[in-house]
Amino acid sequence: AAPSNLLDLAFHVSMPVNPDSVILQKRVENDLQSLFHRCLQREKIFSGLGGNLGQQTSAGVKALFSGESGTGKTLAAT
Numbered sequence: 001a002a003p004s005n006l007l008d009l010a011f012h013v014s015m016p017v018n019p020d021s022v023i024l025q026k027r028v029e030n031d032l033q034s035l036f037h038r039c040l041q042r043e044k045i046f047s048g049l050g051g052n053l054g055q056q057t058s059a060g061v062k063a064l065f066s067g068e069s070g071t072g073k074t075l076a077a078t
Helices: 026-049 051-056 073-077
Strands: none
Touching: none
């Protein structure tokens, strides 16, 4: 569960998206793939910490999506 103060800044979007539904420039696609792999790696690292260190850290990865309205930020974040 997210810390209560995080819920003031962001919300979980539960909407399955087919990757073929998102059309991206190659650079943006590469950036999103890097972010996705970082999230996967972060989960592995976090679960392996154990003890006090594991309790002091968050498994979250933060990303900021910016752009004009209607450019697909929410779809890409999903």
